Amino acid sequence: MTHSLVVRPDGMGDVLLAGPAVRAVAAGSDRLTLLAGPRGADVARLLPGVDQVLCWSPPWIDPTPAAVEREEVERIVDDLAGRGIDRALVLTSFHQSPLPTALLLRMAGVPWIGAISEDYPGSLLDLRVHPPGDVPEAERALELARAAGHDLPRGDDGRLRVDVEVPDPVEWRPGRRPRVVIHPGTSVTARAWPPGHHAELVAALAEQGADVVVTGAPSEATLCARVAGDEAVDLSGRTGVAGLAAVLASADVVVAGNTGPAHLAAAVGTPVVSLFAPTVPAERWAPYGVPHVLLGDQDAPCRATRATTCPVPGHPCLSSVTAQDVIRAIEKLTTSGGGTP
Missing domain, CATH: 3.40.50.2000 (Glycogen Phosphorylase B;)
Known part of the structure; x- marks a missing residue:
């Protein structure tokens, strides 16, 4: 044994x-x-x-x-x-x-x-x-x-995976597509897309007929409420990890920074628009094994610094990404099967 x-x-x-x-x-x-x-x-x-x-x-x-x-x-x-x-x-x-x-x-x-x-x-x-x-x-x-002498069993493709046996807590609205989950929070501010950009994205997606859900931890309730506005469902603080995985699995695409839920989306097989600050290498930390589009200036001055607070005024590596950039990435992932696997 x-x-x-x-x-x-x-x-x-x-x-x-x-x-x-x-x-x-x-x-x-x-x-x-x-x-x-x-x-x-x-x-x-x-x-x-x-x-x-x-x-x-x-x-x-x-x-x-x-x-x-x-x-x-x-x-x-x-x-x-x-x-x-x-x-x-x-x-x-x-x-x-x-x-x-x-x-x-x-x-x-x-x-x-x-x-x-x-x-x-x-x-x-x-x-x-x-x-x-x-x-x-x-x-x-x-x-x-x-x-160490251990390899994946036959038939295991080596992608991320989780076992989730909880119901999806989202009642997606019939006829509205794509189903988009937006996770605006990050563990450190250097990896965060500005809240106003998130709110602009939600409004634009809703106007185009998308169904949008905003997720976050209880500590991110204020941020999520601002981002969701009146156009999206705000689930902040209402799901545990298993419930969040169920929400992400039922979405067509997830928009997130370099943070845990982006990898959880990959683990349930959902494509990711990755708002990725280059403070750590994307080669190591981009969403793994699922189609994704990487947004953000990967050659910015903060590259590979592992900074937790942006060292450059205005946070240009991510603030330069617009809501329309994200919408184009969503379209690429949901209509043409594009993105990096």
Whole structure:
């Protein structure tokens, strides 16, 4: 009986992009546990192949980290030590080190650990894979799984996937097409399209006969109400992750920034108009495995800075994108089958 652990303690999008690697590891394991952070635990429970989700926020990963507390570290070490884990893969993004997590796993007695690591790991890793360069995050994680001897089962196309068994909470209006979901919120302001642009888009789509739904977290209610106006249905704060996935699955196209719901749309197979600020590489983080159109100046001065607040006055990389640009992208995805797969 092989009990495997996959570690991906990041946000919703990070966990979703780990999905193909998780399925590969699950195919070669009797049991798979996923260690996720609080921002990714809910969607982790929707990933095929996951038997159990543990939730913990490593202070060397979380963007708003708590202090490193000995008692808390010892608690998670003791928890992991009692689970009979045989093998662990530590999934990271290109800017993260797996070594603090590997140390924690060694302290918990995990006998075999693999990770992608730029740095010399000493005895912390049994499998060290060198960074593969600018590849999509889903493929980066899957490359590690394959190096560890795990591959996708026959018939698995390697795309993102979630298991959703909840009804669609949207009553789409008959005869109105396309069905468009707009998600205006982002985890950081540097990735956000201006609210006024979103509101202009909603008004233009409604005038053209589209059916529009606006989604967001409870904390984004004010933003979503402004964007929805009187022309769209405002679902902010009214869906959990599974309900949001059901809404996205029933849409013809999703408009979102580089944020978790864009990857959730990809996981349910819905095309995405991606309002993508170049603070991180689109080669790694664009919607994976579905038709999409990337909008935003990818050569802007903020390119590859990983800035959370736009360093350029006026936020030109995204503010230069107009509502009509988005409408043309929607038309491309919904009428001609265009977009990048």
